[in-house]
Amino acid sequence: MTAIDLGLPSLGGTDLVPTFDGKQSAKEYKSDQEVRWCPGCGDYAVLAAVQGFMPQLGLRRENIVFVSGIGCSSRFPYYMNTYGVHSIHGRAPALATGLAVSRPDLSVWVVTGDGDALSIGGNHLMHTLRRNVNLKILLFNNRIYGLTKGQYSPTSEQGKITKSTPMGSLDHPFNPVSLALGAEASFVARALDSDRKQLTEVLRAAAEHRGTALVEIYQNCPIFNDGAFEVLKEPGERERRIVNLVHGEPIVFGTEGCEYGVVRDLATGAFGVRKVAEVGLDSVVVHDRTVQDPSYAFALSRLTGSDLAHTVTGVFRAVQRPTYDDQARAQVEEAKAAKPADLQGLLRGNDTWTVAG
Amino acid sequence: MSVDVGGNGSSSPEADPEVRKLDRVVIRFAGDSGDGMQLTGDRFTSEAAAFGNDLATLPNFPAEIRAPQGTLPGVSSFQLHFADYDILTPGDRPDVLVAMNPAALKANYRDLPPGGMLIVNTDEFTKRNLAKVGYETNPLEDDSLASFQVHKVAMATQTQGALESTGLGKKDAERAKNMFALGLLSWMYHRPTEGTERFLREKFARKPDIAEANVLAFRAGWNYGETTESFAVTYQVAPAKLATGTYRQITGNSALAYGIVAAGQCSKLPILLGTYPITPASDILHELSKHKNFGITTFQAEDEIAGIGAALGASYGGALGMTTTSGPGIALKSETIGLAVMTELPLIVIDVQRGGPSTGLPTKTEQADLLQAMFGRNGEAPVPIVAPQSPADCFPAIIDAVRIALTYRTPVLLLSDGAIANGSEPWLVPSVADLPDLSVRFATEPNAPDGSGEFWPYLRDPETLARPWAIPGTAGLEHRIGGLEKQDGNGNISYDPDNHDKMVRLRQAKIDGIEVPDVVVDDPSGEASVLVVGWGSTFGPIGAAARRVRNAGGKVATAHLRHLNPLPANLGDVLAGYSRVVVPEMNLGQLALLLRAKYLVDAVSYTKVAGLPFKAEELQHVFTDIIEGGVKR
Numbered sequence: 001m002t003a004i005d006l007g008l009p010s011l012g013g014t015d016l017v018p019t020f021d022g023k024q025s026a027k028e029y030k031s032d033q034e035v036r037w038c039p040g041c042g043d044y045a046v047l048a049a050v051q052g053f054m055p056q057l058g059l060r061r062e063n064i065v066f067v068s069g070i071g072c073s074s075r076f077p078y079y080m081n082t083y084g085v086h087s088i089h090g091r092a093p094a095l096a097t098g099l100a101v102s103r104p105d106l107s108v109w110v111v112t113g114d115g116d117a118l119s120i121g122g123n124h125l126m127h128t129l130r131r132n133v134n135l136k137i138l139l140f141n142n143r144i145y146g147l148t149k150g151q152y153s154p155t156s157e158q159g160k161i162t163k164s165t166p167m168g169s170l171d172h173p174f175n176p177v178s179l180a181l182g183a184e185a186s187f188v189a190r191a192l193d194s195d196r197k198q199l200t201e202v203l204r205a206a207a208e209h210r211g212t213a214l215v216e217i218y219q220n221c222p223i224f225n226d227g228a229f230e231v232l233k234e235p236g237e238r239e240r241r242i243v244n245l246v247h248g249e250p251i252v253f254g255t256e257g258c259e260y261g262v263v264r265d266l267a268t269g270a271f272g273v274r275k276v277a278e279v280g281l282d283s284v285v286v287h288d289r290t291v292q293d294p295s296y297a298f299a300l301s302r303l304t305g306s307d308l309a310h311t312v313t314g315v316f317r318a319v320q321r322p323t324y325d326d327q328a329r330a331q332v333e334e335a336k337a338a339k340p341a342d343l344q345g346l347l348r349g350n351d352t353w354t355v356a357g
Numbered sequence: 358m359s360v361d362v363g364g365n366g367s368s369s370p371e372a373d374p375e376v377r378k379l380d381r382v383v384i385r386f387a388g389d390s391g392d393g394m395q396l397t398g399d400r401f402t403s404e405a406a407a408f409g410n411d412l413a414t415l416p417n418f419p420a421e422i423r424a425p426q427g428t429l430p431g432v433s434s435f436q437l438h439f440a441d442y443d444i445l446t447p448g449d450r451p452d453v454l455v456a457m458n459p460a461a462l463k464a465n466y467r468d469l470p471p472g473g474m475l476i477v478n479t480d481e482f483t484k485r486n487l488a489k490v491g492y493e494t495n496p497l498e499d500d501s502l503a504s505f506q507v508h509k510v511a512m513a514t515q516t517q518g519a520l521e522s523t524g525l526g527k528k529d530a531e532r533a534k535n536m537f538a539l540g541l542l543s544w545m546y547h548r549p550t551e552g553t554e555r556f557l558r559e560k561f562a563r564k565p566d567i568a569e570a571n572v573l574a575f576r577a578g579w580n581y582g583e584t585t586e587s588f589a590v591t592y593q594v595a596p597a598k599l600a601t602g603t604y605r606q607i608t609g610n611s612a613l614a615y616g617i618v619a620a621g622q623c624s625k626l627p628i629l630l631g632t633y634p635i636t637p638a639s640d641i642l643h644e645l646s647k648h649k650n651f652g653i654t655t656f657q658a659e660d661e662i663a664g665i666g667a668a669l670g671a672s673y674g675g676a677l678g679m680t681t682t683s684g685p686g687i688a689l690k691s692e693t694i695g696l697a698v699m700t701e702l703p704l705i706v707i708d709v710q711r712g713g714p715s716t717g718l719p720t721k722t723e724q725a726d727l728l729q730a731m732f733g734r735n736g737e738a739p740v741p742i743v744a745p746q747s748p749a750d751c752f753p754a755i756i757d758a759v760r761i762a763l764t765y766r767t768p769v770l771l772l773s774d775g776a777i778a779n780g781s782e783p784w785l786v787p788s789v790a791d792l793p794d795l796s797v798r799f800a801t802e803p804n805a806p807d808g809s810g811e812f813w814p815y816l817r818d819p820e821t822l823a824r825p826w827a828i829p830g831t832a833g834l835e836h837r838i839g840g841l842e843k844q845d846g847n848g849n850i851s852y853d854p855d856n857h858d859k860m861v862r863l864r865q866a867k868i869d870g871i872e873v874p875d876v877v878v879d880d881p882s883g884e885a886s887v888l889v890v891g892w893g894s895t896f897g898p899i900g901a902a903a904r905r906v907r908n909a910g911g912k913v914a915t916a917h918l919r920h921l922n923p924l925p926a927n928l929g930d931v932l933a934g935y936s937r938v939v940v941p942e943m944n945l946g947q948l949a950l951l952l953r954a955k956y957l958v959d960a961v962s963y964t965k966v967a968g969l970p971f972k973a974e975e976l977q978h979v980f981t982d983i984i985e986g987g988v989k990r
Binding site for chain 2: 356
């Protein structure tokens with residue numbers, strides 16, 4: 001078993017997708033289907049952000065595909081005037097992998113939720129991230145099962161009272177960013193449904209990235225888990241809680257903008273939050289999303305607990321490594337170059353005999 | 358009768374052995390899983406093929422890679438039937454049994470008919486090895502094998518002796534004893550040897566000393582037969598008079614892989630095989646992964662579900678998506694097959710059936726997934742089913758499956774089985790020029806009948822009821838599909854009751870309307886009143902049994918179904934033309950159930966689920982009993 005370096009050139013996320021030189025508007029990305037999410041659903045904001053952002057990519061609309069699984073968020077493709085597949089619960093990454101491998105000229109987006117991606121589809125998510133297929137995965141996390149009317153999800157906080165857990169849920173929740181980094185995802189980010197500007201920035205970075213980009217989007221479910229992320233939106237609270245990452249900048253936050261900073265505990269390697277005035281700005285970690293070792297971004301991800309006391313947002317990690325689909329295609333091309341497609345020769349093989357008439 | 362030709366056996370005065378001509382021979386090589394019996398059998402098969410015999414093989418091995426050495430569960434065997442005429446099965450019973458150890462002897466000798474030849478490797482018949490399989494006394498030393506012609510050969514000792522000069526360790530030398538056995542049998546049956554020597558040199562190209570050792574052991578076996586004169590007779594089986602043309606030997610799994618390559622070329626579509634390793638289907642993946650130069654991508658997924666998911670995703674993108682598995686994998690893929698039914702995309706699902714339920718008998722054959730293939734999905738989810746009847750038949754069967762998938766935009770299930778997958782036979786190599794044109798046309802223009810300039814993804818072809826295949830990248834045809842029910846025509850989500858009823862019936866009508874050839878009845882007498890209907894790998898035993906019945910003066914008709922869904926249009930009339938219909942199956946009567954339900958025919962179901970193919974003799978008796986017992990005209 002030898003590893004072969006295919007020596008692929010490094011490409012941007014959409015470099016092989018045909019571009020559109022004319023002007024596009026968000027309106028063109030709206031399909032003629034009536035949007036049927038509940039009033040006040042965070043999905044509306046995400047849909048608007050995505051439809052508003054798509055024209056900025058400058059790609060041909062017919063070369064964009066949205067693939068989803070099952071759940072409220074998975075209705076997303078029906079509302080995008082692109083190509084789209086509403087597939088099976090948890091399986092969208094699998095379908096999207098087959099599509100991305102066979103069609104380098106497409107920009108493939110997966111829309112999924114916390115139940116779809118992390119519960120029934122956990123295996124596919126993990127392996128897609130590991131392989132680094134050129135897909136953009138938007139994980140809508142509302143910490144609840146909405147479409148089945150309100151059971152706890154793999155991201156629900158422990159002890160959650162729901163229809164299926166009247167005495168409180170027992171499951172320890174996943175931190176989706178930690179999970180993705182554990183699978184050595186090459187691009188991981190987090191954003192809030194309500195912060196259009198940041199969400200758009202994160203989407204742009206994800207689109208530019210070649211490889212699997214996982215974007216966790218905190219999204220409010222007004223019916224079954226209303227206000228789950230409210231503390232991150234309230235003035236006064238949000239400044240103390242949201243730790244926004246900016247590449248190349250010290251990781252600081254707070255009401256004054258830089259009241260608190262993220263510092264490394266040299267004994268454990270873990271990150272903690274200290275007052276900048278007490279430790280000095282020099283001690284504050286300067287964010288570098290290109291650090292190869294995923295343990296840096298993983299440590300950052302651990303600052304976010306289910307209590308949302310501190311919530312890290314922005315791009316945790318964006319590193320270059322060969323994508324599965326580029327390599328798979330390169331192997332096919334290499335084989336084609338090495339050997340002509342001689343079907344008759346293949347069927348005959350090397351050991352034949354002839355029966356004469 | 359016992360002939361002692363042990364390690365110290367001496368030669369008797371020179372005399373050329375008698376050469377006896379036979380029309381057919383069945384040889385079974387049996388040994389420990391680590392003894393290389395499958396390789397030995399494969400090589401003898403290649404020699405028979407190179408010689409021009411017709412042949413059929415039956416490998417039989419345990420699911421464990423290396424069961425404890427010398428035990429009954431560890432016995433691996435390879436049966437080969439070769440003849441000077443066209444044969445149909447690997448043979449009911451061996452004429453010759455090669456037993457490499459006491460376990461192999463104990464597990465197999467009962468299948469040898471009285472007078473059969475038994476060649477035993479005596480070196481393994483130690484007290485310890487005999488005790489392992491419960492022999493209290495050495496069967497080679499008492500009269501328990503008296504009804505056979507027993508040849509005792511110290512194969513390990515002989516092999517080690519032959520390799521003494523090579524400097525190879527004793528253990529390595531001993532490992533070549535299977536080639537000694539092959540050499541001996543090759544001599545006995547006048548087989549060509551160049552192919553095997555070339556094969557060994559190629560196989561061990563990186564270890565020339567091992568290659569040389571195997572060649573020496575092979576020659577030693579040959580020379581042993583020639584010089585010791587312990588074998589008074591050698592045998593000749595003349596080349597078979599098959600249809601003219603160029604032949605090669607092929608297994609079912611290889612034929613499927615080649616058929617997939619050919620289907621890609623005939624359809625001019627790239628192929629994506631999304632799959633997960635499972636016995637006995639993995640060899641299709643192994644073979645296809647060698648042929649990427651034909652535009653084939655093989656994706657070894659994280660599980661069965663991801664394998665078919667990726668295949669369907671590729672089909673959505675305009676490639677030909679395929680997945681390969683066995684019964685347990687079909688269970689996992691069912692939901693995605695349902696999505697392919699709903700999205701009406703081409704998809705090939707290959708099920709190499711094995712013993713079930715659950716993990717069952719991974720390395721043994723069975724045909725008990727028919728009803729799973731027919732009905733194993735939620736909702737009304739009809740899927741066409743194609744079944745090859747023999748190893749070589751896998752090639753046209755998969756090409757036909759692809760034709761159906763592409764023409765009707767539907768998933769197609771191909772049901773092979775363990776016996777077909779690993780068995781081999783001569784294959785008349787097809788000419789590429791004779792392969793069908795499977796090219797497809799993707800949708801390129803809006804098609805809305807209201808002239809709105811919209812694209813309706815579920816507007817059907819009036820002939821085939823297939824929907825257009827509009828692939829991403831086609832401007833103006835952007836559309837969304839998925840598992841939710843569609844509005845007839847425009848494909849928008851619809852919960853309308855009447856529309857659902859219509860769509861369920863349309864999907865069924867599309868599959869029911871697939872064009873499949875009429876079933877052909879084989880009845881040389883034209884006067885049979887009993888019809889035997891089969892499908893899949895029972896083709897060989899049913900055909901061989903019918904020959905026996907006819908040779909004995911009986912009259913029986915046979916019909917074999919390539920298409921299980923939809924069934925051939927003439928089948929109802931065919932069934933109605935016989936007073937008795939017999940359906941032999943390696944399950945508890947699944948096809949019989951379908952025939953009874955669909956045609957109200959009082960079919961007799963004859964079943965066996967032993968993990969092994971039917972024997973021709975067994976079916977002969979079944980047919981004869983029915984012919985003689987219950988003819989009601």
